[in-house]
Each structure stands twice: as C-alpha cells, then as structure tokens.
Amino acid sequence: MTAWLPMLVPAIAGIATFALGKSRGRARNVVNLAAAAISIALVARLVVHAYNGTVISSTIPMLPGLGLGMSADLLGLLFATVATVLWGVTLVYAIGYMDHATDRARFFGFFALCIAAANGVALADDPLSLFIFYEILSLTTYPLVVHTGTPEALAAGRKYLFYALGGGAALLVGVAWLAVIAGQTPFTPGGALAAVSDRTAELRVIFALLVAGFGVKAALMPLHGWLPGAMVAPAPVSSLLHAVAVVKAGVFGIIRLVNELYGPELATSLGVATPLAILAAVSIIIASVIALRQDDFKRRLAYSTIAQLSYITLGTALCSPLAAAGALAHLAHHAVMKITMFFTAGSVYETLHVKKVSQMPGLARRMPLTMASFAVAAFALAGIPPLVGFASKWMLGVGSAQSGSVWALIVYVSSGALALGYMVPILTSALREGDHTPARGAESDPRMLWPIVTVGVLTVVLGLTAGLPGSPVHWAMTAIAPSFGGWTP
Amino acid sequence: MTPVLPAGIGSLTFSLDETGTPFLILFAFLWTISGLYAFATTPAGERARLFAYFVPSALGGVTVALAGDAISFYLCFALMAIPAWGLITHVGTPEARRAGAIYLTLTAIGEAALLAALVIMAVEADSLALPVLAEAIGTSPLRDIAVALLLASIGLKIGTLPASGFLPLSYTYTPAGAASALAGASAKVGALAMLRLLPAGVMPEEWAYVVMALGMATAFLAAILGTLTTTPRAVLGYSSASQMGLILVAAGVSLTSVEAAPLAYGAIVAFSLHHGLAKSALVLGDDVVSRLTGSARTAALAALALPVLALVGAPLTSGFVAKYALKDAVHALHGTVPEAVYALLPWTAIGTAALMLRFFALTRERTAETRVSSPRIPIALWSLVLAAVALVVWIWPAQWNVHAIESALSPSSMWTALWPGLIAIAGWMALRYAPRSAQRLTGIVPPGDVLLGLAAAVTAADRWLAGRSRSRGVTARDERADIGHSLRAAERSAVAWTAASTLFVLLVLLLVALGTR
Structure with a gap:
C-alpha cells in the first residue's frame, strides 16, 4: 500500500481543501503545506528503499484480469520527487501570488489533485494504470487553466481540453490494442513485449498511437499548440504546467514507453525510434527559433519549454544508455530551471505588471534577487557549466555521439546557442536603465521572492553536485541502467 | 565509460603544465593590469556596472590556462567570453549595442562548435583529460568533423576571414582598460585552444x-x-x-x-x-x-x-x-x-x-x-x-x-x-x-565590415518577412515584426490541421480496424 501513498496524500489534501470551502484560508494553507511535507517524506522513504534494491509495489484488482498497479521504482520516483518537492515550493509561492485572487479553494484543491495524478502517472506499474492517471491529470488541470475566467482563458482552456482529450483517446486506443495482443504488460526495464515482438506492423501503429497520446503533453510538434496558449493561466499554474507535472507527465510517458514497454532494442529494430528522434530534433530547432523573437515573456518561455521537452524526447529516442539517462536527468533539471523562470515571470507581473521583455528596463535594479535567480536559470538553460543544465546537456551530447548520431549532438549544441540567443536579451533588457523606480525593502511579496531564490540556488547546487551519488544525474543513470542490460554507468 | 560522465565542480581538473605556463603568466599579467587601469579610469559611479562583467571574464580568462579537462576548459572559455559582452556594450550607445549583439551571436556559435567538438573528442578518447583528447581524435573516424568544428570555433575567436570584423567590433567601443584585456588576452585563448586541442x-x-x-x-x-x-x-x-x-x-x-x-x-x-x-x-x-x-x-x-x-x-x-x-x-x-x-x-x-x-x-x-x-x-x-x-x-x-x-x-x-x-x-x-x-x-570601412552588412541583412529580411505577413492580414499583436512571426503563422496552420484532423481520422480508422479483427 505504501506505493499508493504519494498519490493518495495529495488527493486527500485536495478533497479536504474543497471541504474546507472558501472562507477558511489559514486551515487550507496548513492542510496543503502539511500534505506536501508528508508526501515529500513518503517519497524520500520510497527512494531510500528503491536505492537499496527493494521496489515496493502493490496492485488493486479492478476488473477480472485487470489490476491497477503502483510500483515505486527509481525511474518513477525521480518524476514523483520532482513533482512533490516542487509542489511544496509552488504552494508557498502560490499562497503569496494568489493573496488577492478569488476562488482560492478551487485553485488549491485542483492543484493538489493534479499532483496526485502526476504521482499516479509516475508510479503507475503498467500502461493501463498510467493511462487512467494521465486522463485524471488532464481533467484536473483544466479548471486551473481557465481559473481567471476571462474569454482568453476560456479559449485557451478549450484548446487545452481539445488537445488533451484527443491525445487521451489516442492513448486509450493504443493501450487497449496492446492489451488485446499482449495482455497485461507491466513496465519492465528493457521491454515487456518480447513475447509478441513478431507482430511488427501492429506494434508500430501502437507505438505511433502512444507517442501521439504522450506527445500532446510532451508538446511534441505539431501537437504543441495548447502550450503557448495556456500561458494565460496564473503563474503558479504555468509553473505546474511547464515544470512540475503536466508536460513532464508527457515526456515521462515517452520514457516509460521507449525504455520499459518496448525497450530500446525493440524500438530500434522496429524502426520507430528514429522517426521519433527526428520529430523531436525538428521541434527543438523550430521552437527555439520561434522563441527568439517573442516579446511576451511567458510566451517566450513557453516556446523554450517546447524545445527543452524535445531534448528529453530526442535523448530517449536515441536508444543509447547515456542519452537516455541524460534525458531522464534533464526531466528533473529542466523542471528546476523552468520553475525559476515562471516564478520570475509571475512575480514581475504581479508586482509591476510587466508582461513583455520590452517593458523590462529597470527591473534588475528594482528586483535584483529575483532577476539574479532568473539569470542563473537562464544560463543554466543555455548549458553553461557548472550549472545544472550543462550536466544533462553534456550527457545528452555524449550519448548522441556514442550512438553515432553526431547530428543529434549538433542539434543539442545549436539549441544551446539559440537558448543563449533568446535568454540573454531578457537579461539585457532588464539590465538597461528604466523607469521602474527602486522601492525600499522587499522587492516583491517575500512568499514569492524566497521560493524564487530557493529554486535559483537549486540550479547552482544541483549543477555543482551533479557528479555525486544521489544527484539527479546519478539517480537517472541508476534508473536507466537496467533497460540497457549490461550497461554500467 | 566513467571518464566521460558529466562532472560536478568537484571533478573539474586544473593543473599547470609546460604549455599552460606562458599563457597563465600572460593572461594573469594582462587581466590584472587591465583591471587596475579600468578601475583607475572608470568614474566611481560606473565601476560596479563594469566590474560585474570584468571580474567573471577575468576569472575565466586567467584560469583557462590551467584547465586540464574538456569541461573545465569549456567552462573557462564560456566564463570569459559571455560576460565580455557587458564590457563591449558598457558605453550603451547604439553602435556599442549592435557590436555587442554581433559579438554575442558569434560567441554563441563559437561556443556551440567548441562544445560539439569536445563532446566528440571525449567520446572518442573515452576520457576528459585534454592531452588525451587531442591524441585520440587523430585516429578516429570522426576526426574530420571534430577538427572542422574546432577550427570554426577557433577561427571565430581569433577573427579569421570572413569574421575579420569580430575583433574590431569587440575593442572599438569597449572602455580602454577592458579593451586592453580583450585585445591582449581574449583572442589568445584561441591560440591556447590550438595547442591544447588540435591534433x-x-x-x-x-x-x-x-x-x-x-x-x-x-x-x-x-x-x-x-x-x-x-x-x-x-x-x-x-x-x-x-x-x-x-x-x-x-x-x-x-x-x-x-x-x-x-x-x-x-x-x-x-x-x-x-x-x-x-x-x-x-x-x-x-x-x-x-x-x-x-x-x-x-x-x-x-x-x-x-x-x-x-x-x-x-x-x-x-x-x-x-x-x-x-x-x-x-x-x-x-x-x-x-x-x-x-x-x-x-x-x-x-x-x-x-x-x-x-x-x-x-x-x-x-x-x-x-x-x-x-x-x-x-x-x-x-x-x-x-x-x-x-x-x-x-x-x-x-x-x-x-x-x-x-x-x-x-x-x-x-x-x-x-x-x-x-x-x-x-x-x-x-x-x-x-x-x-x-x-x-x-575611413570607408566601419569597424566590423561584412559582419555589419550581415547583421543589417538579417534585420532587413526580418522586416520584409514581417511586412509580408502583416499585409496578408495577420495582426502582430504580441510578436515583434520578425521572422518568428511568419514561422508561427505557418506553424499555426500546420498545427490546426495536423493536431485536430489527423488524430481523429486515425482514431476512427483504428477503431474500425479493431472492431473488424
């Protein structure tokens, strides 16, 4: 039952938040923060177990022959850890950000449910269980996207729902078809479909269906259209979408699919990995180029997210151990970098109503700590050592070269240069002299400021400690190794 | 496999060898003198702004001579080159800003080429140590591409044709002290890279x-x-x-x-x-x-x-x-x-x-x-x-x-x-x-020569494309007039069709297929 708790605790917190209603704000904050703390402790316990080699799992029978299974393996726990820890940070930030907003009960309730669903996706033991939580995640995110209720938000929400349900349908067909030909197939490092590997045509179509399903949340071009639109949502939601849970559920699905459902070997022999890699490479370059000239701050970050998610997809699709590990590590690393950026975007909007890069002159003077954290995250994203983004980019690059795909390496380094191109102008704009008059004391609500500084510091610390045991890099390599047979990191 | 793994700061190696010594002395001397000169000649109110860029740049510019492995070399290279942008744009005039933008673009390209080359060399050598890298790439099937990438990166750093305007652009608007460091030390990192990396x-x-x-x-x-x-x-x-x-x-x-x-x-x-x-x-x-x-x-x-x-x-x-x-x-x-x-x-x-x-x-x-x-x-x-x-x-x-x-x-x-x-x-x-x-x-050649022309051409192409897409009736609300805009327009129509229709057409077909099995 322990494997279910990281999903159940946030779910209970969500339901409790609804039960507490609109007025009891203090109790609501206590419940949510306590739930986050308990979840972090639970996940930490599971991580210790998994590192010691015991994978805790349990299955609840649903239908005859069909069970709903959860399994706390290292791969899933990495995603669960990212979601849970950043949930805690985002909660503090959101309490500050939503101080004057309406419908806070609805907001925090669905927020907790989202995290529950994300943890469900992370720890789900088989395709069907994963699908169920993936759908719950889609549905619980919708009220958050449309939270402000403006026509723009409603339009973005419709778009999101349309994409999410479309993807979900593709996923359902894929999962069901797979169940028809292979029965229940728990995720197994290295692949779970050895028994039916001769049914190549069907497996290829199922792979395409599953990629289409996960690709929507992973914002794989051309399925990315919902993500830049969804940036109308409040900043904590953007952080949730872009960094913590939603898009990561998509790429995580692809990681499970390639490494533990099909397995790198089968994916390569079926010839499905290369097209996926090419699609991801194209997404990286196009999204980076589009990001270059977006004046809207959040929109620029959104295109950056699309490119960075495809880093993960490309690394996974290369079917080379170090690239796959780099992809998994990047899932965590990108989360930390991008949450810093969206926190910053929300903070400058909430404090000074700055929405565009061109409105930023003077910001560096007005909000020095905020912008310094942003700068660190921006350079990390461009892959400057020794920050966190460099470690995963290096792994992805070395993995590409090891698998003989020098073209993928060139895509990675070009995208790094482009990232410098779309991040540095934000910093130069903020550093210019401008009309945001410096105020005394706090630069923004401390409940927003300190979460930003925390995640900003984390991008440095995780980069400096990337070589140590227990770092996301090390963790990812340990989690990926079984999928590649004799590979020892 | 272990040697090519990414490193935290603990595993970066710095060491002084015969090749590094003259460069270390040169870089340390020039960055120190230039720093003192810049301090003495910059008005007190501007010092903080200048030295916020000068100090990291100097740190990278000096320690690069000590870098003993691929990652520390790349780190120092980037640490020196990227903040130097702030030295070039310090005066804040439009010319200086343009010079800074061109500098940063070329630097980003050079860094990318260097990183790609280092990754290939590290994989081929199965090591990160610089002496091993240059030796191993010589016998590798990827030798040509690695050397080409290295030469591209070094060529940009030292202002080889057709990027001969790179160095004039980086000194012309820079305050004298900082310019002296860039002129004396910065491009010499390219020379150091020749010794360290070229087979x-x-x-x-x-x-x-x-x-x-x-x-x-x-x-x-x-x-x-x-x-x-x-x-x-x-x-x-x-x-x-x-x-x-x-x-x-x-x-x-x-x-x-x-x-x-x-x-x-x-x-x-x-x-x-x-x-x-x-x-x-x-x-x-x-x-x-x-x-x-x-x-x-x-x-x-x-x-x-x-x-x-x-x-x-x-x-x-x-x-x-x-x-x-x-x-x-x-x-x-x-x-x-x-x-x-x-x-x-x-x-x-x-x-x-x-x-x-x-x-x-x-x-x-x-x-x-x-x-x-x-x-x-x-x-x-x-x-x-x-x-x-x-x-x-x-x-x-x-x-x-x-x-x-x-x-x-x-x-x-x-x-x-x-x-x-x-x-x-x-x-x-x-x-x-x-x-x-x-x-x-x-006096007919502005500092930067063809690079300025290139930058102007990019801006012009940008405007032209933006103008075209606007005349088609697409309103540019959020986006600046740019290439990105027309890309986005193309992307939007692609998305509308692909995402919606393909998905559902496929689904219907598959459901039919499943039903008739």
Missing part, C-alpha cells in the same frame, strides 16, 4: 594548406581593411585579426607534420606572448596619449613607438623573434603551398607597418580630452606593459629565441626585417601626392 601531424596536407591559405588571406585582407577604417581602436582590432591570421598559419603547419609541430607550437607561443603584450600596450597607450597635452603627450607618442616597432617585427623586438619562429615552422614543410606562404610571409609586414602608420596618425590627431582623474596611475600601468613588451620574449627560456637571437644580428636578417617597413613608409609618403579621391578612401 598534431595527423591531418591530410590539403587541410593544412587550406588553413594556412586562410591565415595568409586574413593577414593581408585584415591589414587592408584596417588601413581603411576609422578609429585608432578599430585599426588595432584589424591589426589583431591580421596577426592572428599568422598564428593560424602556424596552426596549419602543426596539423599535418609531426616534425614541424614543435616548431609551430613554439611559434604560436612566441606570437601569443609578443602580440598579447604589444597589443595591450598599444590600446593603453592610445588612451594615455588622449589624456595628455604638451611635452608629456609627445613623450607618450614616442614611447608608443616601442610596441609599434615590435608589431612590425623590427630587429631586436619581440615581433622579430615571433616572426622568426613562424618562418622556421613554415620552412619545415615542403610543397608548393608552404613555399608560397614562406615567400609571402615577409610581405605581411608591409600590411602591419601600414596599419601602424595609420594608427599612429590617428592617435596623433586625437584631440586631448580633459578628464578629472590624474593620468599618473594610467601612465605607471602602461609603463609596466611597455617594460614587459621590451623584455619578456628575450628572457623567456625557449628554443625559438635562442635561434632568433643568434640570427638577429646578421645583416641579411636585419634587412629582411626592415624592408617591409620602409616600403610602407614610402607608400605613406607617396599617398600625400596621390589624388584626393584616393586619399578619401581612408
């Missing part, structure tokens, strides 16, 4: 010939562009590009011949020391002259002659030694191209001499600016650099200066060193009697 004696001759030819072409063309440019600092930038072209010739030699490689390496080190100090002395000297009046000014102009003569390669100067070492290296190769290069080498000195005459003339014309700060500290710092120019190459213990000293006093080598300068002076005199139209040619 010795493994490339086909054609590669070496192309590289040597490119180096010679840069040496000549940058000299011509520099003679026609506008400000003393820009002239110095082109002179650097021209001199770094000569260093590239040495790198070309080392690529193809194992026997000549030690000679070529000696030449690269000699040139780096000589040029780094002399160029720094010129940048500072130009600034010192502009702070003085009367007899002090005359004295300073006279003192400028020392680095000027060194750059031209007059006997008994550092430039003489460096050029001697370079000739030695080229002479070790046989074939049409190396022999042609050997024959042409002395002629490059004409270009250098012309550049120096132009620089001298422009500096002398500069009107003295009245400044509050006393020039005593700048003069003292400048004198230190001048002393280093006069001494360092002669006291440096190395094979190449023993050779050079022995031959320096022979009449034939004296003559070899002198005639290009005399030709340049004769040409300069003749120009006085030239028609006005020819005289007006000086």
